[in-house]
Amino acid sequence: MLISGFVKGTVLHTSPFSVNKLRLAFIAFWFIWTALQAVVVQRLGFDWSISIADGITFNTILAIACFLVSNNLRYYLPQQDRYWYILLWSIGFSAVSIFTGRWVLMRFFGDHPFYATFLVDSLLIRSAVAFLMIGCMATISVLWYTVQERQENEQRKTDAERLAREAELFNLRQQLQPHFLFNSLNSINALIGSRPDEARLMIQQLADFLRGTLKKDDQQWASLSDELKHLQLYLEIEKVRFGHRLLTEVTIAADTEGLTIPSLLLQPIVENAIKFGLYDMTDSICIRIQTRKSVGQLVIEVQNPYDPATATAAGGTGFGLNSIQRRLYLLFGRNDLLLTKAGSNLFTTTIIIPQQND
Amino acid sequence: MIKVVIIDDEPLARSMVSEYLQQYQEVKVVQECGDGFEGLKAIQQQQPDLIFLDIQMPKINGFEMLELLEQPPAVIFTTAFDAYAIKAFDIHAIDYLLKPFSKDRFDQAMQKWMEQYKTGTGQEQVKKMLEQVPTSPAYQHRIVVKVGGKIRIIPVHDIQYLEAADDYVKINTAEGYFLKTKTMNYFEQSMDPHQFVRTHRSFIVNVQLITRIDPYEKDGHLAILKTGGKIPVSKTGYAKLKQVLGL
DSSP states (O other), rough: OOHHHEEEEEEOOGGGSSHHHHHHHHHHHHHHHHHHHHHHHHHHHHHHHHHHHHHHHHHHHHHHHHHHHHHHHHHOOOOOTTTTHHHHHHHHHHHHHHHHHHHHHHHHTTTTTHHHHHHHHHHHHHHHHHHHHHHHHHHHHHHHHHHHHHHHEEEEEHHHHHHHHHHHHHHHOOOOOHHHHHHHHHHHHHHHHOOOHHHHHHHHHHHHHHHHHHTTTSSEEHHHHHHHHHHHHHHHHHHHGGGGGEEEEEOOGGGGOOOOEEEEEEHHHHHHHHHHHHHSSSSSSEEEEEEEEEEEEEEEEEEEEEOHHHGGGGGSSSSSSEEEEEEEEHHSOOOEEEEEEEEEEEEEEEEEOOOTTO | OOOEEOOOOOOOHHEEEHHHHOOOOTTTEEESSSHHHHHHHHHHOOOOSSEEEESSSSSOOHHHHHHHHHSEEEEEESSSOOOOHHHHHHHHOEEEEEEOHHHHHHHHHHHHHHHHHHOOOOOOOOHHHHHHSSSSSSSSSSEEEEEEEEEEEEEEGGGGEEEETTTEEEEEEEEEEEEESHHHHHHHHHOHHHHHHHHTEEEEEEEGGGGEEEEETTTTEEEEEEEEEEEEEOOHHHHHHHHHHHO
């Protein structure tokens, strides 16, 4: 049994006997049961010495049997459909216990005329009691170990989920678009010849933006004003790239400045709006960003113009909002924090950030 | 004189190219364009010998723009990071410039073009690539066609079915049909196979419009569309349809 338990890869659980409270309960139970049995035997007309010896012998052997059964189950927990194992064990263990008990007591008190007959006569009832007790112990043990196994599985599952979530959040945060980086470098390259001062400024902005992205990689939350500064750098760079085609309008409600937002969440949304707008329209476009506070939540709206006729062909909701949706879900466990609305020629992306301290 | 058109949605990227071109005295930049529509018009009016073309641009991308030209001019592609396009260029041995590019690299591309200009081989490679490579990495969500002088962008969900017609493919929509010089295989491969199923050698059908499939002659079937159209379904086409529809 022991070997097969290991072969099956059963995890070694802590036995119920290792818990102090339970150990005490078992010992108390043993005392009470021993005392009861001694009293019953004594009242049938035997000496106290015989009665107590009877109680102690049988109950000690039963206790050992219970311990063995429970320990066995620790190494080998039968599966759902194999509960008859427990039944067989209980029968086997109780039979062995009773015969051992009888043998021990016969050695000491075999010459007592009435006790020997009494011992033989009472074997059936003793067996029944032993079977009940060992059966109970086995059942308790099975329940005990099953609960433990379930808890361990649960623990492992939550651990795995937590790890996966952290890794995923990390990946979702650091999404620097190579397209953006290379095009910015290309713009700088063009500026170096004709307008070196502007080239220098853009290099500075790009460096600050990249530094901000790297710094924010290891933090999950940022203040809205920090995020807006970071966003501003990004917008300045994009304006150099796209020239007069890109206009922006940022309106920040005063009571939102101190609120918090998951770091690097806003910039990809604006980036998405810019791409969506610029690649869907040939005229100049204006990106509008607005923040407001509503029932303890930070609400940010990003608007871009679009052409409903061709945008439906592009899948409707724009390019890269899936990772934003996923990130909000991982952080808050909610799927209703990112909303999009396709108006007649304005596309609105709204994010709602629940505030932790409210 | 060599006429050049530069098509890129970023003004600085265009000025970079014209700056590098200043040294080439025989070259003249006849027009700079910020999107594919402008580019198309400029190419038709100016008949340039060479164009510099970006891939990601407003409305239609560089590939889609070239597709609309019957005789595309020689092209030097300029791109920042379009893994998809770069793979297509590499497969078809087409030269391209990765932004930001150096003057040396630019000169090298010009050198190569000059050689091809004399022999006229470069255009053929581009043409071949356009025939084989879908215009975007994902399944096509739109098809760009030219009707008369105008450009139409057809969202794929407006398409009822496609039908082979000699060297063309007939794209049937509620408004009538449009022709495109492509093969049935091209469409079969570039469109989402869960939405468009090739039911027959000459037919690809939008499965969302199918209301009924009736047996027809020996081994064959007919797919009946909501619009009333009847599309032939071959034996293998029927197997594909059953799979997509989960029958």
